[in-house]
Amino acid sequence: MRLRQAALLIAAMTLVLAALLLPLARLVQVLAADRALSAAVDKARNLEFLVTSVSQDDLAAAVDQANSDLPRYPATVYLPDGTVLGSAQPRTAAVELAARGSSLTAEGDGGWEVVGPVAGSAYTGIVVVRVFVGDDELTRGVARTWTVLGVLGAGALLLAVLAGDWLTRAAVRPIRELAALSHQLASGRLAARSRVHGPPEVQAVAEGLNHLAGRIEDLLRAERESVADISHQLRTPLTALRLEVEATPGTAAIAEHVASLEAAVTRVIEQARRSGVPVAPAACDAALIVAERAEFWAALAEDQARPVTTEIAAGPVLVGVAEADLRTCVDVLLxxxxxxxxxxxxxxxxxxxGGQLTVEDAGPGFSSPDVRRGESGGGSTGLGLDIARRTAQSSGGDLTIGPSRLGGARVVVDLGPPRQPSFAVR
Structure with a gap:
């Protein structure tokens, strides 16, 4: 935006300066020429007056003195008898025309001639006075004045660009703050707010964004409370179920499942009550957790006559995922x-x-290579893979799916390392 504003300002100022300086430069050129010609005319008139009032000898001395005082405009006096006083110059067409009684200013070779006839009583015929103005005199000082005008124009353009850039930065700064606020909100910092300053339009946007952030925070808080309340309501029937199972002989396995379910509900309540408060980085031994859950599901696989292949690297395999989250991830995949x-x-x-978990099967595989949350081609909710994906991404990894070497589906979960190297492994 600053570059576009600067380019627009430079273009506008260039047009304004051109409209102002070009006529002014032309005026300087015309005034310089007029000044030179006016000086030549004044010199010629003075000499014309002397022709009628002094003798020839005095006139010759006066012409020499005038040329000495003002050499830039050499003067020549042509007497009727052919005598030439002052600057020795041949008779030109303008001089011949003036000898017939015409005063004129004509362009000559290398400059301009100011000529005028004088009918002196001491001379038989017309005396012609000629003052020559060279081309360099017509443009004397013009180049210097143009240089000054160019410097002034460049300075004005630079000042305008600097002032425009300052104004642009003053207008852009609050917009950048709003962009930074949007990134903070996107990263989960819902308590962030923007200063309300700048142009009125930007202030309105800042107020609206602050209001939106507050509204999002309120909605998320209400959602967490709702999830926590619903989860808490499940604890009463779970507690009753656990007590019934414990009182029934031979239900140790069922009691273990009920205890796991009760622990899961407790975790949901705790997570919902956090309200966005940051927690310490999680970590666990993936080899231990994966081996434990693989062994648990292997018992069910044996009942269904499923061939099972388990390859787990020697531990510890440290990953940046909490034990409960990794256990849920493995259970979801299996x-x-x-x-x-x-x-x-x-x-x-x-x-x-390296913390790469792969689960593949010999089933029908995925109906689509792009499985999204809430969508599934197998009649399920489609949330299982999303849970595994979020678990991987929380550790800095990711989840990919594809065809299996067994002929079915293949899910690869890349688990990132723990953020803190030191932690207790059970």
Whole structure:
């Protein structure tokens, strides 16, 4: 914006200065020529007066003195008998015309001639007075004046550009602050606000953006509270279910699942109550968590006659994900295998030392290479892969899907390293 404003200002100022300075430069040139010709005319008139009032000898001395005092305009007096006084110059066409009684200013060779006839009583015939003005005299001082005008014009243009740039920066600065505020809001800093200053239009935008940020913060707070309230309402029936399971013999496995469900609900409540407060960077041993969940799902795979391949790098494999989040991620991926492939379909779980988790199966695969949140071609909600993707992205990694070497779907979760190198691994 500043460059466009500067270019526009330079173009406008150039037109204004051109409209002002070009006529002024032409006027200087005309005034210089008029000044030179006026000086020549004055000198010629003075000599014409002397022709009628002094003798020839005195006239010759006066012409020499005039040429000595003002050599830039050499004067010549042509007497009727052919005598030439002053600057020795041949008779020109203008002199011959003046000898017939005409006063004129004519352009000659290398300048202009100012000639005038004088009928002196001491001479038989017409005396012609000629004063010559060279081309250099017609333009004396013009180049210097043009240089001064050019410097003044360049200075005016520079000052205008600097002033325009200052005004532009003053107008752009609040807009940049608004852009910075939008980036802060996009990064989750909903408490950020912008100063209300600048032009009235920008102030209106700042007030609207501040109001929008406050409204978003209120809506998110209400949503968190709603999620927390709903999750909290689940704790009562879960507690009753856990007590019933504990009182029933031979339901240890069910009790374990109920306890996991209750812990998950508790995590939902805690996350909803955070209200955007930053938490310490998470970290865990991915090898330990993936091995644990792979072993858990392997029991169900055995009941369904599913061939299972498990390749887990020797731990610890440190990743920047909380244990609970990684456990949920693995359960989601393996749960999708059991939910969307027929009994007996093989699957494989692999974890490299760099934190890359791969789950692939021998099922029908993905109907589309681009699976979005809330969309699924397999009759599900489509949220499972989104949970795994957000888990990967929270650690600085990402999730990719594609065809499996087993013939079905392949999901690769790249988990980033922990942000803090020192932490406790259980």
């Amino acid at each position: 749960g999708n295998v059991f939910a969307h492939t027929p009994d007996g379909a093989a699957y494989a779980v692999r974890l490299t030392g």
